[in-house]
Amino acid sequence: MKNIFIFAEQRDGVVSSAYYEMLSETIKLYGDRAFVSAVVFGYGNIPVEALKESGADKVYVLESKKLAEYEPMSYTTALVKLISDEKPDVVFVAASVIGSEMAPGVACALRTGLAAHCTELALDDKGELIMIAPAFGGKLLGEYFIPNTLPVMASIKAGVFEKAELPSKNAEIITVDASFLDDAEGGVEFVNRTVVELTEQPVEKADVIVCAGLGIGNEDNLAKARKLASILKASMGYTRPMVDMGYIENENSMIGSSGKMVKPKLYLGFGVSGAAQHLCGMKDSGLIINVNTNEKAECFAASNYKVVSDSGIILDELIKALEK
């Protein structure tokens, strides 16, 4: 029996979908050989009930003013303390912004290993965890294991694993005394949060994605791509260079190994070169179509259909055809 912790990120009382994905995959992988505990932090409005019913065996709740908003030092300290006390065999966190920052600090404090941004999990013949994650920006997949230290830690990419319908196990709720945080002086203080309102469906939840890469060429063509997306009721996605070059203000809709992992029914790319980093994030989509002037573009290797043409012209023609 493995004692497994899953860190459940929550905001405003809503548990992140990544938690359910990790939980589903854990149960799929270990079956009844795992005792699964959800770990949740917060201050007021903590979704204890949802976690109790989620299919986990146990829920650890840490409530403290210091945990009201995410802040790296307090979150790291809290998780380190809990793991040190409870000594789980395996700890999963989401490879979100929070998880990606907190998990390495925790692993360091515990002197244990951590596999980053995993997209596949497996067990070897001894029941030990093999973690598979993109390497070289997704050009290759690396297999990692943590043989000599405990807990085994992995951060898991959201959007990769399926969320299953799990029966409630009416989990035991453990409220952990978090007063040790009150006097902890980490040196990082939360000041405020600016919420970015999403104007469309989050890209990772969309059935249809229109994706723009740098090869789209200019703002005009980008506007056309957005118009197409509205006709198709699709969400817009972008490649990393579009964000780095300042075409896009934030990373919410960035697809790739360092952004969102997406699996829409239809992916339609314009001017996407097909860097390994991007392909890693969209290769499991249903139907993949790419438009690129470069007939050798790497994106075509991961496409069902290719169109070798200028994105702007095809967008014009396509919008015309669809508006008929």
Add this chain to the structure above:
Amino acid sequence: MKIAVCLKVAPNPDQYNLIKLDPETKTLIREGIDSVISSTDLHAIELALQLKAKFGGTISLISMGPPSNAKQLLEGLSYGCDEAFLLSDRKLGGADALATSYTLYKGIEKNGGYDLVLLGNASDDGSTAHVPSQLGQWLGLPHVTDVLAFEMDTPDCASVKKELDNGVNEYKVKLPAVIGVTKRLNKVRHPSVMGIFQAKNKPLTVLSAADLDGLDEKCIGLAGSPTQAAGYRDVAFGRDCVEIEGKDAEKAAQLAKILSSYIKA
């Protein structure tokens, strides 16, 4: 202000498509691929230069790797940094993020500590983004990663922003601290000609494991690496790419037909 910038030397990401897997041994073939300063680390250098211009002080570059990394450190110096340390020893080889961050910590400690330790949030090749937080933990300093905005009015406290899934959080960080930066933080300058010609006259010190005081050999190299790579495999796409041909309008018409079944009412 005493600033350290940790640099990683990594294969040039523009050449990842040249990386191949030996079909027999499943080992990496990196032939013909250049080594470069991992691109996000350059943004850490840029921030360091801006802070040096504002508050004065020195910038030290610290890197772990083979002796050949001296070339990239020289390049780092050409941006206007003051000195470089290369932590180079066979014993350090095979390090995961934990052993790497431990070694960098020892290198930083050797030089008497810093007001600010800056580094790219993630390297181009490994992209684990583990080293910044872990370095912060080893040093026992506040650490914030994924930083996209950094402001500092007084040399004892910085205001940083990082993007979370649905917004941007702002934090105050007390110095000394460790900051992992993103590419969005700034635009990296080009080194100047003068910087290039002066670089070779700046101190570049190679430190072996023996030079690092109080180094715990159980924490370095392969032995100090709890996370082990079992091997690599190719990514399978499994798609037969069919070209849609014809004039642009004809291509669009065919596309529209394919798309029609996906359009929601």
Add this chain to the structure above:
Amino acid sequence: MWYMNEEREQLVKMIKDFAESEIRPFVKTMEETDAFPHEIIRKAGELGLIALWFPEQIGGMGKWLDYGLFLEEVSKISNCVGNCFASIPAGTSLLLSCGKPDLIGQYVIPTMMGQMVPASAQSEPVGGTRIQDFTCTAAIEGDELVINGGKIFCTNAGQADYYTVNCKTKPPYSAPFGSSCLVLVPANTPGLKIGHIENKVGWHGSSTGQLYFQDCRVPMSNLMMTMDMDESMTAAGAFGPAITTACCMLGGAEGVYEKTLAYCKERKHGDTPIFQKYQAMRHTFAELKMEIELLRSLIFGVLEDLDKGDYNISERALTAKVKGSRIFEHVASECIVLMGGNGTIVENDIERYYRDAKVTAIGGMSIYHLTDVVASQL
């Protein structure tokens, strides 16, 4: 390469990054709108790239060879931008040699920093480069020089901050004035008018045009030097512009060659890249490569000699320009053919090199004239 070392490798890397991020995105605009690369010159100046050529006495580096590397790398992406940088030594070398501290402080140093663009105004409709036939005159009136006349084919016309103008001194003149003089005319001087800017076959973005001087008055202190000049004197000073423009030709030839070679190794007929399929193509590439390497050896030999202080390179410098122009044109011309149909398409940006190559045969100084100079010294 025999002349490379670690420092120069770093320099070349920096220049490549500079050219990719600052020049490549601007090329299309230059081609389409003839926009002058002011911003690129300013940034290169800030980085100290222009100072590579300038003498150490005024804060430069005094490195011909390193400046040559700069011109070569820039020209791989745009021969035209390369030539804009090659025009800077051409526009300032006489100003430097006049040795007047005021003019050097006010004009040369800002030029070295990329804050000013120089231009050299020499050619006239009558007489080509024969100075004794020039009609542009400078008259002495009190402590002013009054210029009247016109110039054609002035590189950087309308974009420069100042012009060094070759004038006949108007009689009666007395010592220390010779029969002709070089005068510095700031761009904003009343009486200086910019005439027609030519629409050239290549070098779009460089500005070549006419200047008119109508009672254009400058202070006597702007007099750079006076000369009793015969025809051969222009040629004697021609090695500098000849070798710098040759560097641009080398870069242009390499740029178009590398681009075409990459294409032919990718482009397939059936399952085989055309480079492998057609021996004739491989031989053409080999021939072009040999021409490029010949040119490189010649150019960098000259640059190395100049850095050693050996100025006895005139013949080889002129050879580099004359042969460089021919080689650049030949390489660019063959590359269009090697690319097949794609070579003829403007968007594919191969034919630009061919058009630029055509201009290099004339810009700065005609290769016929330079060949004549070489012949005259046999």
